[in-house]
Structures are given as C-alpha cells and as structure tokens.
Amino acid sequence: MESKFQELEARLVVIHDLNAANAVLQWDQQTLMPSGGAAARGRQLATVGRLAHELQTDPALGRLLDDLRPFEEQQPYESREASLIRVARRDYEEAVQVPPAFMAEFLRHGAEAYEVWTRARPANDFAMVQPYLETTLDMSRRLAEFFPNRDHLADPLIGFRDYGMTAAMVRNLFTELREQLVPIVHAITSQQPADDSCLHKHFPLDKQWDFGVDVVKRFGYDFERGRQDKSPHPFTTSFSIGDVRITTRMKENRLEEALFSTMHEAGHAMYEQGIAPEFEGTPLAGGTSAAVHESQSRLWENLVGRSRAFWEYWYPALQNTFKEQLHDVTLATFYRAINKVQPSLIRTDADEVTYNLHVMMRFDFEMDLLDGKLQVRDLPEAWRERLHHDLGVEPADDRNGVLQDVHWFDGYVGGAFQGYTLGNILSAQFFDAATQAHPGITADMQRGAFDTLHGWLRDNVYRPGRIFTAAELVERVTGGPLRVGPYIRYLREKYGMLYTL
C-alpha cells in the first residue's frame, strides 16, 4: 500500500509540474513576452495542457485511486495521505466526466471566442461576438450535462470553481444579501458623493510601485518567494509554494488603482505562499475554492487596506511619498475618497458596496441564459435595464456594458462570478473570527503591524490548502456555515461612520 501511495504521488507530481509549466508560460505571455511569440505560445500552452489532461484522466490513475481506498480509510481524514487521495479522486472524477474530444473542442472554441472578444470590445461591437457567445452558452450546457448528479444545470459549472456550492445555495445567499444591501445602497446614493479628486492628481509611477511594495511586504507577502511585474490585467499565479507571483497595473492619475490592486493580489498570493510546505507538488497545494481565494484578496484589500486603522499608520508615509500632491489633504478626506460609494458601470472599478450588485446581476443572467429565459441577443438590452433598475446608471455603449468582462468570452457561462461576492461575504466572516481570537488586531494595524492577523490566517485558512472543502473550512474556522451577517454588519458599521444610514 505504501508503494501504491508513492506511485500516486509520482503520478500527481507530473500533472502538477506540467500545470506549473503552463502557469509559467501564461505568466510570461501576460507580462513580458514579445508580440512575435504569441502564435507559438498558444500552441505550446495547448500541447502542455493536453498532456496534463491525458495524465489527469489516465484510467491507471483511477485504478490506483480505487486500490488506495482501504489505505485512505485507515488514515485520519485530515492527514496528508487521506486528503491527497480524496482530493486527487475528486479531481480525477471531475476530469474523466468530460470526453477529451469535447474538451478539446471546448478549449479551441474558448480561445477563438476570446480572440474575437479582444477585437469586439474596443470596437463596441456585440454583434461580432454574439454567435460565439451563443456557441459558448450551448457548449456550457453540454458541459454541464456530462455531470448527471445535479439539481440545476449550473451546479457542476459553479462547482468547478466553488466545489460544494449549488445554484440554489447561491440564490438563497444572494437573495438574503440583496435584501439587506439595497437599502444601504439607496441610503448612500441619495447623499452627496464623496470628493475623491485627491486621488486623481499626478502620482509618479515609480513611487506608486515602491509604496505598494512596502505595504504588501509589511502584510507578509514574501518577495523571496514571489515577485511583482506589470500586466494589462492584474493577476496572481503560483508555480510552487516557493514562487507565487503577482502583477499590477498603474495609472499616473489614479492613485487607488495600483495601490489596492497590489494589496488585492498580495492577499491571493499570501494564501498560496502560506500553504503547508509538505503539500508542494501535490493537488493539496492550492486554494480550496474561488470564494475562499477571493475572501483573502478582499480581506487584505478592503477590511485591512481600506480601513481607517490601516491609514492611521500609513497615511503619513503616503503623504511623505507624495508631499506635493497630498500635503494639504487630511486623513479624513483621503479616507472618504478611497471609500467613495457611487453607482458606476464597470464591475472591477466598483466600490465595496455597489460591487456585489454587479456580481448578482451577472449571476442572475447566467442562470436565465442557462434556463433559456434570456437569449444571448437580448443580453445588451437586459444589461442596460437591470443596471438602471439596480444602480440608476446605464452604459452608453456595450463596451462599458455587456462586453466589459472577459469571463463568458474565454470560458463558460454559469459559475464565473459568484465567487467574487461569496468572497466578500467570507472576508468579513474570517476577519470577524480573527478579531474574536485576537482582539488586538485593529490596534496592531494602527501601528502598522500585521503579524497576528497574518499568522492567524496562515494557521487557519492558508496552511490546509485543499485539505478541507470551503464549507468544511468555514465551519472549522468560524464555527458555522457561510453567513451574510458579518459582512452586512461590517458595511453598516463602516459606512455608517461615513454616511447617514
């Protein structure tokens, strides 16, 4: 049995290494690759991805996992051994469900649709991508149908990124959140918006870069095991537990852009850096779900990085870095500016409060599209109507409407967005648990110290990697299931100080 387990590890590390190689190829593609490398790089990614998929679906792997059942049952549930077998089996069973020919066609279509979208978006031409999106929707349905064990067609699609979650669960949570969130949004938006002009002066890029790096170093992001580069869209990628990289983008007239994106990505990256080193090279070395991953990025970006306590320490340093721009801007003004709430068109630029309405709208559209209640051709109009209804704003064109997000255009329809709002909800729930365990965390932030918070997250959230499902992790760490309460309480308290609620 020992030797069978070693054989399993040997098989899994090859899959892991091929996926890591592809992550390096992608990171390079998005940060440094010269344009001339694009065609061959696409081919290389496809080749390596196909080999990884072949090994991931090798029937011999399935037999090995079957043979290891008795061994697995002898080991404690939380042990490295039992967890490795359990998670590897889950990955295997998911992968073999989809016929390779369909998967190849699906990926080929995704690459093509993405390429069309990159041209359609700047051209503001929804008609150009509409047939591709229709095919994507059709293929998303067929993809879901390979998984017979479901209540709703979206369940397997949601499960790819948020294992254990279903359409019904997300719907219930979102309904509850919506009921409590909409009155807050209405209360705030009926008031005078904050003045954030202090963020839109001229801020030299090199100083922005250095300040962001200082902050995330202090958070605990380890530059000996990572690095930051520039890319058109910020992202985090992991090649191993010892090499987890982030990217950012900077604008001279938007101080908040790079700053909060760096904190956000560092939150993702600290999660991956904090996984137990003994999981390196195994499928346990990863975040347990999209929602839990997003909870870590949003916790550091918002609950820490947009908090008053944080800036009580850091604002003098920021003023010192940008003397000319900020010397006459008070901490109170700056704090209001970085927490300005205002309905807007673009999800990724939205404030903490209205952001979730963007996500819930997309989730509802995904469900309606899958259910056949909404047609792709009607999406631009539905988008305008719903945004007007929810936020009182309306995009003048599709570029700033239905074409803004990459998700549906490089993947599938269904399950692409819920993780963002689930992550917001969880960020408050985890932060609550951390401050209950260590009430001094806020005082620590006021003096620029994050060790206790980072240590608590590392021990409780990061270290287990994929040992626990998201639901198991939340239960263990917070003593109950995912709950909307802490997040709403956080928003009410924070925005109650800034606005009349």
Place this chain on the structure above:
Amino acid sequence: MESKFQELEARLVVIHDLNAANAVLQWDQQTLMPSGGAAARGRQLATVGRLAHELQTDPALGRLLDDLRPFEEQQPYESREASLIRVARRDYEEAVQVPPAFMAEFLRHGAEAYEVWTRARPANDFAMVQPYLETTLDMSRRLAEFFPNRDHLADPLIGFRDYGMTAAMVRNLFTELREQLVPIVHAITSQQPADDSCLHKHFPLDKQWDFGVDVVKRFGYDFERGRQDKSPHPFTTSFSIGDVRITTRMKENRLEEALFSTMHEAGHAMYEQGIAPEFEGTPLAGGTSAAVHESQSRLWENLVGRSRAFWEYWYPALQNTFKEQLHDVTLATFYRAINKVQPSLIRTDADEVTYNLHVMMRFDFEMDLLDGKLQVRDLPEAWRERLHHDLGVEPADDRNGVLQDVHWFDGYVGGAFQGYTLGNILSAQFFDAATQAHPGITADMQRGAFDTLHGWLRDNVYRPGRIFTAAELVERVTGGPLRVGPYIRYLREKYGMLYTL
C-alpha cells in the same frame, strides 16, 4: 504516406513544445525567478525533460520514421519534407542509443556535480569537486561507448554539439591553426600592451543598456520577436522563431563587458530569428551546430563589432552618450583598447587572438582525460603548466584556473569546447564569403548600415536551419570545406595594423 508524414509532424511538435516549455522555465530560472522557487523549478525541469525524452525515444516514432523512408526518398534532399524526416531520424537514433536509466543517472549526477562546483569555485577548492569530475569522466566514457560507430571515444561527444566532426578532424584543424597562431601571439605579446584604461571609467548602467540595444537593433535583432534581460551569465534562448531572447550582464567600470556580450548574443539570436518560418515547431528550427552558432555570435561581436569600420560610425554616438568619460579619448585609442591583446587567465575574458589557445588547451585535456593519459587529480597542475607554456601566465589559484568554466561540471568531458574555436574560424570564412558576394559591406558599416550583411547571412546561413549539416552548409556557402586560412588572414590584417607582426 501524407497522413504518416502528418503524424510525424504531430509527434515532433509535442517534443518541440515540451523543450520550448523547458527553455522558458530555464530562462525564468536564470533571469527573474525568486530564490524560493529554486527547488520546485529543478523538479519541474526534470519532469518536463523526462517527458520530452520519453516521446523522443518512443519506438512508435522509430517505426514511423522507417515507414517514411520511401516518401523521404521521393522528395528533394533540401525539401522541408525530406529534411524533416532526415533530421528527426538523426535525433531519434542518437536519443535511443542511450538507455533511459543511464541518461537519468547521468543527468542526476550532472545536477549534483554542478551544485558542488558552484560552491567549490568561490571556495577555490578543487579537491571538493575532484571525485565528482572523476565520475563525470567515467560516465562520459560510458556515454560515448553507447555509440559503437567511432574511431575515437570523443567522436560521439563531439558529434552531440558539432554533428559530423570527429576528434581527428578537430585535432588536424587545431594543429594547423596553432602553427600559424602562436607566432602572431608571440609577436604581439613581445610588444607594449595597449592602454585600455578608457574602458574602465564609470559608465552608468542604464546608458550602457540603451546603447547596446540601439546597436543590435541596427544589426537587425528584432525586439518584436525577442527581448533582453539581465542574468549572471549572458545567454541566448529560443522559445519559437518568433520569440528568441538574449541576456546580458553589466559592470559600471567595464564598458566592453555588456557592449560586446549584447552583440555576441544578438548574433546567436539573429540566427534563430532568421530560420525559415515554415520550420516553426519542427526539429529543423534550430542552429545546425555549435560551431556554426558560435560563428554567428563571433561574426557580429568581432568581425563587425570590434572593427574599425563599425566604430567610424558608432564612436561619435558612444562619445555623445558618455561625454564626460570619452570626450578626450580618440577613436584610435578606443579602437586599440577594445582590441587589446594580452595573455590572461580567464577564457571568457580573453581577446580574439589568445582566446583560441585557451580553447585548444581544454580540447587537448579532454582528449588526454578520455585516453587515460591525464588523471583528473593532475588537472590543476597540468593547467598551470600548459598556460605558462602557451601564454606565459599562471593562475595563482584554481578558481582562476581549472575551476573557471562550468562545462565539465554540468555536462560531460569531451566535445564541450571545440565549437568556440571552430566558430571563430568559421566567422571569418562566412564574412569572407559575404564580402565577396557584396564588396560594399565594409562601406555600409562605415555608415551604420547592416542590411546587406544581415540579409546575406539570413538567406545563406540562417534560413536553412538544420536542413544542412555544418559541413554541407559551409560547402554550399563558401564553396569549400572549413578552412583556417580566412581566419588567420583576418587576424594578420587586423592586428598587423595595430602591432608590428
């Protein structure tokens, strides 16, 4: 037959893509990777390399190549089809000669020996690596013995990098070169060495970088299909014909270091960028031998970059870049400085004239080690004696003697060095052929134009990739075999203007 050929192409592109993925992993490792990524990266490289080797030695590939013999014979020798089959068969037959278990052990030992060398060199401790080098020598012999078709044990080892070359051929060429070179070296070194102090002032790194980039852009190195980064040891790497990258290293007090290393690597890179685009993803997309590759780097570095004609155009620009440092340095002084001949200890720092004596010494040692005429333990002393005899200098320690080159410590003994001098010889022979075809090339250089030279090299040397062996290529391009004459003539003419010969 058509479908068999397509199957061959499909198999070869997978091998090519895995090797390209490993090239990206290595490039990243040597340029940007944080230290924490080292352990996992070594494992990832080994995994991807092993998979590539398995596919390269798959018996099904061998059968396919057998089946394709009739098809190959119907196609013209120079056609893409016949060449692809021919070169793929050569690669296959070489790869299957070595048992996988030996190859794995050989690579494992190489990685270990390299790691020990990286510590032994700064510690000046030859005894530390001696047992590893003894094992390397033993394994080099065993590796060679897998190839029964040889006159000398070194022949297959030489052939790995310089296909078609044998120990006897190299020995004959080197004997001839040596006879003509030694009198030139003696004549020069009996005279007053040139004053190169103008190169050792303080030169800001960013300006050095920009100047080097300007020069190689003008050569024709295409930054849309490549980029330059920094690394401890400069190198060129190709991920595809559309993505060929170079690296450099810079020192503030050594103007010549980055400048000529950038030209050198750009020479390698233009070769890879210039291969016919229809060979992308196939084994034809590469340099045909180490010697021909080195001929291109040395041609651009020395025959162009260290020529008087080149600097007649570029020196005013360099003076303008480094006004303070060079305003009172004449072109004649600068030209003498960058062509200073002085016996020295380190091969990679040696001037054009004495460089080849370093290489020939190493080649002779390799042959003597393989033949059992020289023992590894006697190598440091033999090194000192031979250097003293050939160049009249003697290293004070092994760090600057036998431990200076990585080659024997990360690979095999035999065949590691001859390509450098063969490349020097060829660089003059190719340049001769180019100027015979286009006598205006030197006048072009005097006005900063390289189109004709670059175009001739692209059409004659770069485009064929691996279609022709080095011997075939030299014959086609220069109308005869590799010859020492043009190189000696080049040295006599050039250094006859600088010294009394």
